[in-house]
Amino acid sequence: MGLTTEEHKAVEAFRKNVVEPSMTKLVILDFWAEWCGPCKALTPVLEKIAAQYADKGVVLVKVNVDEERFIAAQFQIQSIPTVYAMFQGQPVANLTNARTESQLAGIIDQLLDKLPIQAGDAEPQGPDIAPLLDMGEEVLAEGDGERAAGIFAQILDMAPDSVAALAGLVRALTAAGKTAEAQALLDDLPPEIASDPLLERARSALALVADKADDSEIAGLRAAVEADGDDHAARFDLAVALFAAGSRDEAAEHLLAIVRADKDWNEGAARARLLQIFEAVGLEDPWVSATRRKLSAALFG
Structure with a gap:
């Protein structure tokens, strides 16, 4: 009424x-x-x-x-x-x-x-995909994007409506360097699942590697940082390039170095980038937990 x-x-x-x-x-x-x-x-x-x-x-x-x-x-x-x-x-x-x-x-x-x-059992049940999802996440965490993509693709064959498997496939393709395929999957998402948190995480992961630098660009940025440790802009660009190239540990260390030196630099860009990386990797990931503690120490220590 x-x-x-x-x-x-x-x-x-x-x-x-x-x-x-x-x-x-x-x-x-x-x-x-x-x-x-x-x-x-x-x-x-x-x-x-x-x-x-x-x-x-x-x-x-x-x-x-x-x-x-x-x-x-x-x-x-x-x-x-x-x-x-x-x-x-x-x-x-x-x-x-x-x-x-x-x-x-x-x-x-x-x-x-x-x-x-x-x-x-009153309704037909789909296959138990939870163990396969766990396996895909473990393989992806180990850095084998190609193999993880195969696992998530297999899950989608079994359970086409699994948002977790679809998001895993996007992140696995991203890790394997197949960003065009990953983007195509995101572009074809049905509207009813496009804003699901799992797919937002996959979208963040793809955005972080969208502009991958070549080795010469990374070498140039590294040289600039070595020449001037206070060149935060070069260090930030180096961190972005390193993460896109798969070197998340080194990328995080450079971002943390900026936070330790000047946490407000460029309106907190280094901290914001770290938080974006955390979301893309997964807030439950042990690496994120450890790196988040380092960030907290840099901000408040």
Whole structure:
């Protein structure tokens, strides 16, 4: 009553995507936004848990608070990420403070024991791709973009709707130097998944290597930095070129050197570039955690 046309559409979409499935299943409802760093860190964890528990009647539904303001307002969302477990149209648990797989699994196990959740075998289930996704991420972390791309492509053959596999393929192709193929995949994305956090991460990874310098350019920049250690512009350009060439450790050290010398240089460009690299590599990556600590020490030490 009294709703606008857009609000009616939002309510109907929520009923179809959340309320109706929750009549028999446990719906993990994730409120997120593109600009939310913690949301992007949590997304892979939620995706993995949902895949692991799919055959037990657990499904994941994501609500972008910027696009679904009316729904977010009905839930009185004050901060994100906010995550609820929904059953029969009602929140039955607040999962917001559970950020690890073990914490989420523990709560979901308790809910499944207490609630009459209908197991997932009422509908045909797709293949279990979680182990393959893990394998692809491990191979990519080891630096073998070609092999990782093959793994993610295989997953997409099995599960064409897997956003995690598609994002992994884009990042793997980027790591393998096949930026044109990676960009083509991003250009062909369906509108309904184009703003998914996993694909935003892939887009950031591609943007960081878009203008790859050749060896002579890198050598020239390196010489300029060696000649004048206070030439922050040359050091910044060298860091950008090194990261695009795959030397993320050396790139990060040069950016950290700028932050240590002058954290406000060029309106904090070195810090901003590091944060962009963190997002592209993955906020849950051990290298990011270690480098983030170095950044914090440089900024506040």
